[in-house]
Amino acid sequence: MKHFLITATIAAAASVAAAQTTPTISSQSIIVNPVKPDLQVNVWTAKDTTGTKVPTYVAGEHITLNVKTNQDAYVYLFNVDGKGNVDLILPNRFASGENFVRANTTKAFPSQQDKFTFDIAGPAGVNKVLALASKTKLNLDDIAQFKADQKTGFATVTVSGQTGLAQALSIVVKPLPSKDWVTDVAQYQISSKVATPPVPTTTTTTSWKSTFQSTLSLRETYNFYANQLKAQGYVAGLSTTSPGQMTGDFTYEQGVTAKLTVKRRAQSMTYDVVIQRQTKS
Structure with missing residues (x-):
C-alpha cells in the first residue's frame, strides 16, 4: 500500500512537471x-x-x-x-x-x-x-x-x-x-525617411504652434494631431477642409475646448500647425 502511494505521488508530480x-x-x-x-x-x-x-x-x-x-x-x-x-x-x-x-x-x-x-x-x-x-x-x-x-x-x-x-x-x-x-x-x-511631426505638449497651454517640413499629406498630418488630442481625452467635433488647410473643433471635460488648424504652404511641404485651447468661463 505504501509503495502504491509513493508511486502515485511520484506519477502525479511528474504529470504536473510535464504540464508546466x-x-x-x-x-x-x-x-x-x-x-x-x-x-x-x-x-x-x-x-x-x-x-x-x-x-x-x-x-x-x-x-x-x-x-x-x-x-x-x-x-x-x-x-x-x-x-x-x-x-x-x-x-x-x-x-x-x-x-x-x-x-x-x-x-x-x-x-x-x-x-x-x-x-x-x-x-x-x-x-x-x-x-x-x-x-x-x-x-x-x-x-x-x-x-x-x-x-x-x-x-x-x-x-x-x-x-x-x-x-x-x-x-x-x-x-x-x-x-x-x-x-x-x-x-x-x-520609416526614418519621413519626419515625424512634432508632438504637442499635453498641458493646458493656451496656444501651441509648430512649423516643420514633412512629406505627409495634409490629411495625414491633420489626423496625426487630431489623434494626439483624442489621446489626451478630447472628443472630435466639426472639421472643415479648404485648399491647403484643415481645421477641427474638439471638446474636453469641464468646458475646455480646442481648435486644431493645419496649414500647408503653397507649393511646399512646410506645415504650420496651431492648437488653441480655451476654457469657458
Whole structure:
C-alpha cells in the first residue's frame, strides 16, 4: 500500500512537471511556449496578411492590427517600439476593447466600432506586436493597470523594454498548463525617411504652434494631431477642409475646448500647425 502511494505521488508530480514548462525568452519572438499546444494564435498588420514580413509605415499613417485564434481564448496585444517603449493595445477601454476572442474569428484593432484611427507616430525603427493567447484570463496587474484617473483608453504599462516585458510575462504564464497558452509576433518598420511631426505638449497651454517640413499629406498630418488630442481625452467635433488647410473643433471635460488648424504652404511641404485651447468661463 505504501509503495502504491509513493508511486502515485511520484506519477502525479511528474504529470504536473510535464504540464508546466518554463517559457523561453527569445530576442526574435519575445516569449515562446517551448511546447507546441493545440491552441494557436496569429497576429498581423493590414499591410502583411501573412504576418511574416516587415511592412513599412510612415508617421501619420493608419495601422490596423489583426489577431485570430483557433480556440476561444483571451488575447493580450503588446507593442514594443524601436526604443523599447511598451504599450498594451488589447485589452483597452474603447468600444472594441474586450480581449475575449472566439475561435476562428478575426479581431481587428481599431475595429469599425471605434471612432478613431490608430496612427503611427514614431520613433523610427522596428516595432514588434506580441499576441499572447490564454484559455483563462490573466492577471497583468504587475505589468499594466487601468488607473482611476486614466485619461486615455489604454492602460499604464509599468515595464519597459522587450526583455523586461518577456520576464514579466514569464512569471504570469509559468503557472499555467503548457497547453493553455501560446504567442505570436508580427513586426513593422517605421520609416526614418519621413519626419515625424512634432508632438504637442499635453498641458493646458493656451496656444501651441509648430512649423516643420514633412512629406505627409495634409490629411495625414491633420489626423496625426487630431489623434494626439483624442489621446489626451478630447472628443472630435466639426472639421472643415479648404485648399491647403484643415481645421477641427474638439471638446474636453469641464468646458475646455480646442481648435486644431493645419496649414500647408503653397507649393511646399512646410506645415504650420496651431492648437488653441480655451476654457469657458
